[in-house]
Amino acid sequence: MAAPATVTSLPEYHYPEQTQEELEWASLEALDISRLDQPGGKEELAAQVLSFIDKNGFFYVKGHGLTDAEIRNQYAIGREFFKLPLEEKQKYLANTAAGDFRGYKPQSTGELAARDNDERYNIPKFTPEHERPHPEIITQHLEEIKRFSLHIHNKILLPLLRLFAYVLEVDENYFVNRHRYDAQGLEYLRYMLYHPRTAEEDAKLNNIWARGHTDYNTLTFLFHQPVAGLQVQTKDGWKYVRSSPDSIIVNVADALEFLSGGYLKSTVHRVVRPPEDQASRPRLGLIYFARPEANIALAPVQSPLLQRLGLQKGVDESLGSVTAEEWARARIAKDHRFRTGIAKQREREIIAGVSEKYYD
Ligand SMILES: O=C(O)CCC(=O)C(=O)O
Numbered sequence: 180m181a182a183p184a185t186v187t188s189l190p191e192y193h194y195p196e197q198t199q200e201e202l203e204w205a206s207l208e209a210l211d212i213s214r215l216d217q218p219g220g221k222e223e224l225a226a227q228v229l230s231f232i233d234k235n236g237f238f239y240v241k242g243h244g245l246t247d248a249e250i251r252n253q254y255a256i257g258r259e260f261f262k263l264p265l266e267e268k269q270k271y272l273a274n275t276a277a278g279d280f281r282g283y284k285p286q287s288t289g290e291l292a293a294r295d296n297d298e299r300y301n302i303p304k305f306t307p308e309h310e311r312p313h314p315e316i317i318t319q320h321l322e323e324i325k326r327f328s329l330h331i332h333n334k335i336l337l338p339l340l341r342l343f344a345y346v347l348e349v350d351e352n353y354f355v356n357r358h359r360y361d362a363q364g365l366e367y368l369r370y371m372l373y374h375p376r377t378a379e380e381d382a383k384l385n386n387i388w389a390r391g392h393t394d395y396n397t398l399t400f401l402f403h404q405p406v407a408g409l410q411v412q413t414k415d416g417w418k419y420v421r422s423s424p425d426s427i428i429v430n431v432a433d434a435l436e437f438l439s440g441g442y443l444k445s446t447v448h449r450v451v452r453p454p455e456d457q458a459s460r461p462r463l464g465l466i467y468f469a470r471p472e473a474n475i476a477l478a479p480v481q482s483p484l485l486q487r488l489g490l491q492k493g494v495d496e497s498l499g500s501v502t503a504e505e506w507a508r509a510r511i512a513k514d515h516r517f518r519t520g521i522a523k524q525r526e527r528e529i530i531a532g533v534s535e536k537y538y539d
């Protein structure tokens with residue numbers, strides 16, 4: 180029998196310094212979800228959600244129960260992963276051509292270098308469907324990664340989904356029942372590393388690292404990111420999203436927009452070249468993408484609130500026949516065609532005549 184792998188202790192991860200530059204920051208609400216367990220907390224948070232969620236799908240979550248040490252430990256694992264030789268990482272390539280994002284996506288190089296400057300490693304949820312090999316640095320820390328992922332699903336995602344159902348005046352488990360952890364479907368934790376470009380290279384690309392897009396899942400959880408660059412589209416133009424160590428930045432993505440009948444807004448965002456005092460640093464990210472179960476139809480909820488507001492959509496006016504899995508795969512495969520040069524330009528339509536919202 181093989182000896183059990185020894186668990187390496189990782190060099191401690193410290194966040195890079197915040198920028199000294201004055202940037203135009205978005206003004207975003209912070210939901211303290213620890214309040215949900217306290218008397219009156221749910222009603223208070225529901226009122227707060229109602230004040231912004233039909234206009235802007237970006238917000239902060241505080242009181243989420245993850246410690247700074249746990250979050251930095253995930254960054255430490257991600258940092259070690261990206262230090263591996265490229266040939267080693269290539270053994271775990273994601274099959275993005277088939278719309279499958281599990282595993283490794285390298286940075287584009289050569290003639291296609293302008294198409295992206297990031298590497299990613301996506302670790303799927305911990306169900307038998309997604310058991311797969313990982314490099315040793317990941318398998319050594321798999322239990323910690325599992326605990327971290329399950330905390331996000333059970334203690335952050337599900338309470339938020341119950342809160343949104345309460346806001347829409349529907350069964351509190353309406354969205355939760357469509358996000359059962361053990362059901363078939365994909366969600367994942369991502370380690371992401373952007374490689375800085377020179378000012379000249381960036382200038383040719385209008386200083387854009389990731390062009391304006393929506394995410395295709397339910398909710399995206401972006402952990403503390405001091406290297407400024409993430410921007411959200413607002414009615415007053417692009418604004419930077421400020422990050423702080425005690426908050427997670429959350430954004431509503433396509434599947435939740437569809438499921439909520441268009442009331443919750445899948446919000447356009449992008450990543451630009453960081454300010455000059457940070458522009459030459461690698462930008463390491465930690466992100467969790469929650470998704471509905473694979474076979475959930477993206478049909479709108481029947482909501483008394485939406486009916487009163489005259490916003491209730493019928494199934495015919497929506498993606499009622501498209502599943503969460505079909506939507507995600509179609510978007511990932513389309514992105515693959517662009518990144519790998521199969522498509523010469525960005526394609527607009529994704530599926531069933533629906534166009535991705537993207538902007539520069
Ligand atoms: O790196 C970031 O701050 C945002 C990344 C992002 O928008 C994405 O991966 O969908």
Ligand SMILES: [Fe+2]
Nearest residue numbers: 392393394448
């Ligand atoms: Fe995104």
